[in-house]
Amino acid sequence: MKRSITLQINGKTHTDEVEPRLLLIHYLREVAGLTGPHIGCETSLCGACTVTVDGKAVKSCTMFAVQADGRDVVTIEGLASNGDLHPLQTAFWEEHGAQCGYCTPGMIMASKQLLERIPHPGEEEIRHGVKGNLCRCTGYQHIVNAVKAAAAKMGA
Amino acid sequence: MIAQNFEYETPSTLEEALELLADGAKALAGGMSLIPLMKLRLAVPERVVDLRRVPGLNSIRVAEGQLHIGAMVTHYELESTPLVRRSSPLLAAAAASIGDVQVRNLGTLGGSIAHADPAADYPAALQALEAVIRIAGKGGERAVSAAEFFVDTFTTALEPGELVVEVSVPVEAAGTGVRYEKCEQLASGFALVGVAARVAKKGGKVSMARVGVTGLAGSSYRAKNVEALLEGTTGSAQDVTRAAAAVAEGKEANSDIHASADYRAHLARVYTARALRAALGTAG
Structure with a gap:
C-alpha cells in the first residue's frame, strides 16, 4: 500500500x-x-x-x-546558491578532486558534514571523514587536498 | 536491489510499538543492518515498525553511578556526547570505531546489539563493562546482563515481540584505564577481532581487569580467564602477554574468507595484549 x-x-x-x-x-x-x-x-x-x-x-x-x-x-x-558554487565544489574543481566524477556528489556531501563538525581537519581526519566514500580514480590525494583547500577558504 | 513489499508503521508510543511487535512486526531503528538484509531479501518482514517517533528511547542520562542510554541513541551521538565520553570512554571509543560516518549517523546502539553481528564492536565493550540491557515486551520489562544477552551469531536473549529499550553501563571510576583495540576488516570496518579492556590498579597491583572480545567466536564473550591471570599481578609486559595468551582458550574461533580460525586466535592474543597494555598505561 x-x-x-x-x-x-x-x-x-x-x-x-x-x-x-x-x-x-x-x-x-x-x-x-x-x-x-x-x-x-x-x-x-x-x-x-x-x-x-x-x-x-x-x-x-x-x-x-x-x-x-x-x-x-x-x-x-542544493549546495550552490544563486549560481555560486559551494566552496567545497569550487575546491574539488580547482584541486582536481574529481576525475570521472562518479563519486564526487557523495564525496562532497560527506566532506560538508566533516567540515561542519571539524572546521579545520588534519589529513587523517579528512581521510577518516570520507572513509565511507570510495573513489576508484584519484587515489584520494586530490580529494584530501580539495577538502583542505575548502576548509581554508571557508575559515577565511 | 528492491526489498519485498511491506507495511510501514510509525507508532508514537512504546505501548503501540510493542503491540505491533507482539503481532509479528519487525522493529526498524537506524536500519543499518535491517535494510541491507531486506534489500537482499534475507529478511522479508510483512510489517515494519519504525521506532523514530517513539518517545523516551533517545535519552542519555547518569543516575546512581550508571550511564543509561536509550536504545535509539546513534553511534555518532555516543562518540560525540561529552557526558558519554566522560562517563564511559570505552563505550564512546567502540561507537567511534563503527563503520563510517554515514553509518554512525543513523545506526543505533539498540539496533546494533539486537542484530548481534558476531563481528560488531559494541558487544566487546558491553561485555567488559558488564552492561545491563533493559528489554520491554507487551507483558512487561526485564533486564539481562550483556553476558546473558549475546547468545550466538545473530542470536540474543530477546524473545519474539521484545525490544531493547535501554543499555546501562557503570560510570567509569577515576583511575580506571580503558581501551578498545580492533583489527578491522578494511572493506567493511567490522572487527576480525576486537578487544575491549578495563583495568584498575591499587598499591602497584592490578585490582580489577575486565576483557570483552568480539569477532573471534560465534558470540562476543568476557574473557574471565585473562582477567584472573592479570588480577593481582603488577601488570608488567610479561604479565600482560601471559594473561593475553589465554584469550582464545576453549573458544571455537570463526574461520572465513578474511581470516582462518588460527589467525583469528593469534589476532585475539595480540590485540588483547595491546588493549591491556594501553589500558594499564592510563590506569591510575
Whole structure:
C-alpha cells in the first residue's frame, strides 16, 4: 500500500505517494528528478548516494523514502546558491578532486558534514571523514587536498 | 536491489510499538543492518515498525553511578556526547570505531546489539563493562546482563515481540584505564577481532581487569580467564602477554574468507595484549 510522504528537498516541499520499500535514492532520482546523488554499489558501501537528512550525511540507498517523511533533505544540487558554487565544489574543481566524477556528489556531501563538525581537519581526519566514500580514480590525494583547500577558504 | 513489499508503521508510543511487535512486526531503528538484509531479501518482514517517533528511547542520562542510554541513541551521538565520553570512554571509543560516518549517523546502539553481528564492536565493550540491557515486551520489562544477552551469531536473549529499550553501563571510576583495540576488516570496518579492556590498579597491583572480545567466536564473550591471570599481578609486559595468551582458550574461533580460525586466535592474543597494555598505561 502506498503512503503519502511530505519532505523538504533542497528547500522545496515535495509530496508524493510512494511504496514503503522505495529507497530514498530511487525516490530522489526517479520521482524527484534529482540525479546528482549517484547509485554506485547500492549496498551501503561506496557512498556515491550520500545526501544529508536533517543535516546528517546518510547513504540514501540504505534508507527508505518513507523514513524521510517530514524531514529536510539536501542533495548535491542544493549546495550552490544563486549560481555560486559551494566552496567545497569550487575546491574539488580547482584541486582536481574529481576525475570521472562518479563519486564526487557523495564525496562532497560527506566532506560538508566533516567540515561542519571539524572546521579545520588534519589529513587523517579528512581521510577518516570520507572513509565511507570510495573513489576508484584519484587515489584520494586530490580529494584530501580539495577538502583542505575548502576548509581554508571557508575559515577565511 | 528492491526489498519485498511491506507495511510501514510509525507508532508514537512504546505501548503501540510493542503491540505491533507482539503481532509479528519487525522493529526498524537506524536500519543499518535491517535494510541491507531486506534489500537482499534475507529478511522479508510483512510489517515494519519504525521506532523514530517513539518517545523516551533517545535519552542519555547518569543516575546512581550508571550511564543509561536509550536504545535509539546513534553511534555518532555516543562518540560525540561529552557526558558519554566522560562517563564511559570505552563505550564512546567502540561507537567511534563503527563503520563510517554515514553509518554512525543513523545506526543505533539498540539496533546494533539486537542484530548481534558476531563481528560488531559494541558487544566487546558491553561485555567488559558488564552492561545491563533493559528489554520491554507487551507483558512487561526485564533486564539481562550483556553476558546473558549475546547468545550466538545473530542470536540474543530477546524473545519474539521484545525490544531493547535501554543499555546501562557503570560510570567509569577515576583511575580506571580503558581501551578498545580492533583489527578491522578494511572493506567493511567490522572487527576480525576486537578487544575491549578495563583495568584498575591499587598499591602497584592490578585490582580489577575486565576483557570483552568480539569477532573471534560465534558470540562476543568476557574473557574471565585473562582477567584472573592479570588480577593481582603488577601488570608488567610479561604479565600482560601471559594473561593475553589465554584469550582464545576453549573458544571455537570463526574461520572465513578474511581470516582462518588460527589467525583469528593469534589476532585475539595480540590485540588483547595491546588493549591491556594501553589500558594499564592510563590506569591510575
